[in-house]
Amino acid sequence: MPTDPDTIELSEDELREIAGYAADCARRALSVFEDVLPSDTRPRDAIDAAHAFAGGGRRTGALRQSAWAAYKAxxxxxxxxxxxxxxxxxxxxxxxxxxxxxxxxxVKHILGAAAHAARAEELAAGEGPPVTAGILDWACHHAPPAVTAVLGRLPGAPPGGGRVGEFIRDLDAALRA
Known part of the structure; x- marks a missing residue:
């Protein structure tokens, strides 16, 4: 089937792998949120919803709402x-x-969870570069094949975005290497 030059092929299995990876990355920083706001379950709910989708669940309005709720948090x-x-x-x-x-x-949608988790841990640790290097290294080594495959179909990460944008570009470059 011919595709529009502005589109890429993207399967549901790839979406599931990407969502599972993003949830794993976000879970690494969840305690940073819960230490400050232990009774607010919105970020945990969003991560759990992403894992449920990755495990075969449906892509529903409730999943989308959990993303918005965590964003509001x-x-x-x-x-x-x-x-x-x-x-x-x-x-x-x-x-x-x-x-x-x-x-x-x-690219920001694929690597955003990893980059924001790295920034959360960096801020919690007092901006220590060794902490960030370990987090980004973990994210790079735990990326499933779908992450690198889909990134390979996209242009490189965009400029801007401050420190999180820098992390996205670093991860993007490492995963494409």
Missing amino acids: AGEADSPAAADAARAASHAAAAAFLHPKASAHQ
């Missing part, structure tokens, strides 16, 4: 580290809705 967090941890969770649930567009913006 990020906006309500007083701690920058907790906010980034919640954004990682939001990206994990949203990864199930990756678009088959040949756009550099889609």
Whole structure:
């Protein structure tokens, strides 16, 4: 089947692998959020919803709503580290809705959970470069084949985005190498 030059092929199995990877990355920083707001379950719910989709669950409105709820939790967090941890969770649930567009913006949807989790842990640790290097190395080595396959169909990560954008570009380059 011919494809529009502005689209890529993207299977449901690939979406599931990407969402599972994003959830695993976000879960690494979940305690950063829960240490600050232990009664707020929105980020945990989003990660759990992403894992459920990755395990064969349906892509539903509830999954999308869990992504938005975690995003809202990020906006309500007083701690920058907790906010980034919640954004990682939001990206994990949203990864199930990756678009088959040949756009550099889609790279942020694939690697956003990992990058925000790295930033959350970096902020929680006092911006120590060794912490960040270990987190990004873990994210690189735990990426399933679908992550690298889909990245290979997309243009490179876009510029901008501050420290999180830098992490996305670093991960993108490492995963394409």
